[in-house]
Amino acid sequence: MASPSRPLLISPPGSKQAFTPPPTGRGGPTNPKKARQVERLAPKFTELQEALVERRGALQGDAAGVALEQVLVFETNGPVKDLYDTVVSTPGLEWLADEDLRDLPPDEDFFDRKKPDKPINAQLYLVLFNEQAVMQLLSLWRSWSTDRQLPVAHQCWRDVFARLRDVRRWGVRDRLEETGILDYWRGRVADGVETVAVEIELWFRQAERRTIAEARVRDLVTRATGQVLATCTIDEIAYHALVCKLPIGAVERMLHDPEVELLQCDEVRLVRPTGQSGAPIIVDEPExxxxxxxxxxxxxxxxxxxxxxxxxxxxxxxxxxxxxxxxxxxxxxxxxxxxxxxxxxxxxxxxxxxxxxxxxxxxxxxxxxxxxxxxxxxxxxxxxxxxxxxxxxxxxxxxxxxxxxxxxxxxxxxxxxxxxxxxxxxxxxxxxxxxxxxxxxxxxxxxxxxxxxxxxxxxxxITIAGRADxxxxxxxxxxxxxxxxxxxxxxxxxxxxxxxxxxxxxxxxDPWKARASNEHDLAxxxxxxxxxxxxxxxxxxxxxxxxxxxxGRVVFVAKDEANGETKFEPVTRPxxxxxxxxxxxxxxxxxxxxxxxxxxxxxxxxxxxxxxxxxxxxxxDLKDEPNAAQVARVPMALWLRTLLAHGTSWTSEASGIADRALRTPSNSRAFTDLVSGLLAFGVVRPERVIACAEERATILAGGEIGADERYIHRIPLPPSLNAHTAWRRLTITLSWFSPINPTHRKYRRAALWFEPPGKTELLVRRCGVDWRAVRRGTLQHEVLEGDRKAINIQADGHLDIPVICMADAGSLDDRIPYAMAVTLEVAPGVNTKIYDEVRARVAPRVAVRPGV
Missing domain, CATH: 3.40.50.200 (Peptidase S8/S53 domain)
Structure with missing residues (x-):
């Protein structure tokens, strides 16, 4: 394939600059007064104590001599500083995970005083306690609730109790509720099968305790007349699971009464179907x-x-x-x-x-x-x-x-x-x-x-308001x-x-023609x-x-409903x-x-x-282009990810329809964040990123960055844009692969982002996905457009794009490769030579020796 006449451009390396941490956010719901916390939580700690006694009695007759351990769930009003350090340094405790809880309804105790009706967030901490640690927790609660001083080593629990929304044991409902296992079991019972395969995920424990926990679960599977088929442990994702086969009779009993020993086992985190991804086999005659x-x-x-x-x-x-x-x-x-x-x-x-x-x-x-x-x-x-x-x-x-x-x-x-x-x-x-x-x-x-x-x-x-036609x-x-x-x-x-x-x-x-009056494609x-x-x-x-x-377009069969709505059911006609x-x-x-x-x-x-x-x-095809070595310094997969996203944007038609259909006074401020779940970053358009055009220049920039570092990438501006008053667009896309911390609520260890320039140089403004949403993952894609005022660009004008890195989920010791693409464009037909001017300034200058 011949190389394009206007290939992608490659920027020189970025320059390192001083790093300044960004300001941290504040606010959120305040905590109830202490007397109210004691009133609310005393019954919950009493339940924990009673559950401890009950579990102790249940395990006394166990021939395997199982130690009493319980996973406790702490739901708190915001994060608790130093809880992780306290847990890992306390005998009898084992840190398992923490998670975010978002968009919770406010109640009389936890609400934002400035906006009482606003949904609130919380944190979920999962900690494993042995019997002595549970007794110590109950003692700490009694001390805090009666205004006695907590030991220095346990001061963190004072903050936990003050912020605590709920405390409970990890139970059968937690192990089954979000996994789809009950619906799967019902389906397999209806199919009349004799056995059912399940995945039992265990809490990821320290190595010596992991072996004991697996032996306990294996024993319970055997007692249920089941069989362990396979086991999988992957330390890097904190994953430990058994694939088991259970007789259909045992499954039916668990459907009737989930409070069975296997599902109550404290070593079990979740029970889910084995991987159910699949596709139908088409059995009719193809063309x-x-x-x-x-x-x-x-x-x-x-x-x-x-x-x-x-x-x-x-x-x-x-x-x-x-x-x-x-x-x-x-x-x-x-x-x-x-x-x-x-x-x-x-x-x-x-x-x-x-x-x-x-x-x-x-x-x-x-x-x-x-x-x-x-x-x-x-x-x-x-x-x-x-x-x-x-x-x-x-x-x-x-x-x-x-x-x-x-x-x-x-x-x-x-x-x-x-x-x-x-x-x-x-x-x-x-x-x-x-x-x-x-x-x-x-x-x-x-x-x-x-x-x-x-x-x-x-x-x-899918049910839609109105009649099909x-x-x-x-x-x-x-x-x-x-x-x-x-x-x-x-x-x-x-x-x-x-x-x-x-x-x-x-x-x-070709344009589709319905075969019946009730067929529609909803395209x-x-x-x-x-x-x-x-x-x-x-x-x-x-x-x-x-x-x-x-x-592909999908055929739906419409059925009118009595309330003026229409139900559309997709059909397969391969x-x-x-x-x-x-x-x-x-x-x-x-x-x-x-x-x-x-x-x-x-x-x-x-x-x-x-x-x-x-x-x-x-x-x-860029291997002979100026600065080509910069492309080789970044993994190819990152360039591909960056450029696949780089050509996307919201079309005016799509965003207009979404706006008219979904925007309300209550969601207006967060609308572009919410609607990103529908529109994503937009439709992939590879033709926009494999080559440039006379009025469009795409520049590649990348490198490696560590925690608390900042690199500036300088992108030259074409002089012919000076005094330009028509439409222009600046698109910047940054991607990286982050290491993960699988038991941390923030999960992503490496947070990278750029601050988009151009607001003063090009007089452009953000459009598309909300600026906060694009910074949450490992792909930041920003589109900025303008068309109103004349641009003032000097002969050596440029955009400085800072790429910044911070640790996000615990420590970050690795250097992170990143790839960035920057496109500057104007409407076709405008008398500018953006590509040629940017290319001339991106290419490294060749030094001329005296006398040559």
Whole structure:
């Protein structure tokens, strides 16, 4: 492929400057008076004491001699300084985790005095106590509540008691409530199966205690006539779990009465279904392509993208010679050709895009490792294998790609992007980061690879105000937003280092014609999400999904409701449009040219991975450009992540519809933060970031930064913009992979951000996602626009962009690589030569020796 005439520009290294810590925020609800705290909390501490006595009696007859330990939950009004240090230095206590609680309703004791109706936040601390430590806690409470002095070593508890909203034991409800396990069990009972696989996650303990805890849980599984199939421990994400098989009779008993010994076990944190990510197997006859794709396989480059998915149809005409299939578990022998649907479709989209668009195939081979299998119970599904740890399987698969398996060399060392078009319907993101998302975050940091993850699909009907033939986009958007809490992103899309992808309802097909009067596609303008796409936001209100991409139009069947509303139920018709055209197995023996129509966020993620390939080729073409060494100093995965996001923005049409549908006086101030869960940063547009234009210059800047450091990147301004009064836009995107602290409520160890310039130099202002929201994750993307006043730019004018780093979740000892892209543009047709002027000033000056 010929290099573009206006390639991306590369900035020299940034310069280090003095670091000044930013001011810290204050405010929030005040604490109740002490007398009120004693009145409120005395019954709760009495319950703890009674529970201690009860548990002591229950364990006295245990033949295993189990020590009495309890996990206590402390919900406090704001963070408690020094609690962690107190816990880890106190015998009998073990720190487990802390979490944020957000948007709690105010009550008579805890409320913001300036804004009494405003939702409030709190902290949740999880601490394990042995029997002596519980007795000591009760003694400290009695001392504090009767105005006696607490020992110096335990002064921290005075602050805990003053701020305490609630204290209780971690119980059966906590272990089951948010995991979907009860619904899963009911479904398996209805299916009539004989056994059910479950994942039992244990509290992550210190090494010597971990062994004892696992032995205790294994014993309880055996008592329930179950079997432990596998175990997985990953220290870096504080994860310890057992995959177990339980007889259906034991499951039915737990459904009837959850207060059984296994679910009451203090060593157990959560009980959840084993990985349930999967995709339907389409069993009807697919269409056939008239012509085979051109065979350019001999000219293909090494893989840049890896696909972890179902096993593809390797010899399909669209895929033959283009795949590197790695099947170390030898699943192919028991993976029927007719079941190889999802992996075939995703490979087709990554390599060719929507076949209806007739795009050129990718220039790289695609590495594929199967992680899904046909359902063992005969259902037409490709699923995560039920008897294995889903987390362990993906951990091993990724390590095999980048570092090798045992004594084997890396399977695909050239891979920089790993596509996961999966989502676990039993793990919608609610409050806590799932183990699989934690794994992706750690692997991203450890190996500097980018995970492109689908946001997840929701097939439940959607109810919209009004009649089907009278619907406006605003009504559809309002209905999607109203159902947002039931249409959350699915694990592992909440991973903070991943690029999470939602779907829009676009494809390359012709205008769609309904086959019946009650059929509708509910397709919204580009920039708005598909009605089936998983919605955000993510952990600590991070922008999730990060980006949107086409996922195909969906057919809905409408049913009028008595209250004037209409219920729309999505239907699957893979043989006919609409949808994205993908390669598929054929029911005709020997036919290797089948295709179907598919929709959803899996497609969208695959198309983003395809866009990453285009960007990787564009970056590879920069090796002879000025300052090219700067690109090599930053991991390729970060450049890809930065540039995939860099081309996004909210369209005026999409943001206008969202504004009219959702803005109210009460949410107006936080509106752009709230609506980011629908619009993300915008739709990926790779054509905007693989090359520049006469009126658009994109500059790459990057480096490494440590805690409490600040680097300035100087971006030259084109002199021809002086006195410019028309529309102009400044886009800045910064990304990094952060190490994680999996038991800390802030989770992300490295907080990086930039302060966008241009307000005085270019007279631009922020638009798009709220400035606070873009700083919560590991991807900051800001768009600033202006069009009113004339710009005053000097001959040597420039923008100084400061990149700052601080520790966020405990200490930060590592240096953090980062990638930044900056684009300055004006409307096409304006008589300026932005690119040429910026390029001339970015290129290093060649020193001229005297006499030459």
């Amino acid at each position: 056939q392509e008239n012509e085979a794709a051109e065979d350019e396989s001999d000219e293909l480059r090494d893989p840049v993208v890896a696909l972890l998915d179902g096993l593809p149809l390797e010899n399909h005409r669209r895929l033959a010679g283009r795949l590197v299939v790695d099947d170390p578990d030898e699943w192919a022998e028991t993976y029927p050709v007719a079941s190889r649907c999802h992996g075939t479709a995703m490979a087709s989209l990554i390599l060719h895009g929507d076949l209806g668009a007739n795009e050129k195939p990718a220039r790289h081979r695609l590495y594929v490792r199967p992680i899904l299998r046909p359902d063992t119970f005969g259902r037409p599904l490709e699923l995560a294998p039920e008897g294995r740890s889903w987390v362990d399987l993906i951990h091993r698969a990724v390590r095999r790609i980048v570092v090798g398996d045992g004594t084997l060399r890396p399977a695909a060392p050239s891979v920089r992007v790993i596509n996961l078009s999966i989502g676990d319907p039993y793990q919608p993101f609610i409050r806590s980061v799932s183990p699989l998302a934690k794994l992706l975050d750690w692997l991203s940091w450890r190996y500097q690879v980018l995970f492109v993850v689908s946001a997840g699909n929701h097939s439940a009907p 009278e619907l406006k986009p605003e009504a559809i958007v309002a209905a999607i937003a109203a159902a947002q809490r039931h249409r959350r992103i699915l694990s592992p899309a909440e991973a903070v280092n991943a690029l999470s992808v939602g779907a829009t309802a676009q494809d390359a097909g 919204l303008p580009e920039g708005l999400p598909s009605p089936i796409s998983g919605l955000g936001r993510g952990y600590r209100r991070i922008v999730k999904p990060d980006v949107l991409a086409p996922g 043989r006919t449009p609409p949808g994205q055209q993908v390669a598929a197995p054929s029911a005709t023996p020997g036919d290797l040219s089948g295709f179907r129509y598919l929709v959803g966020t899996s497609n969208a993620a695959a198309l983003v991975s395809r866009a990453a390939l285009r960007i990787a080729d564009a970056l590879d």
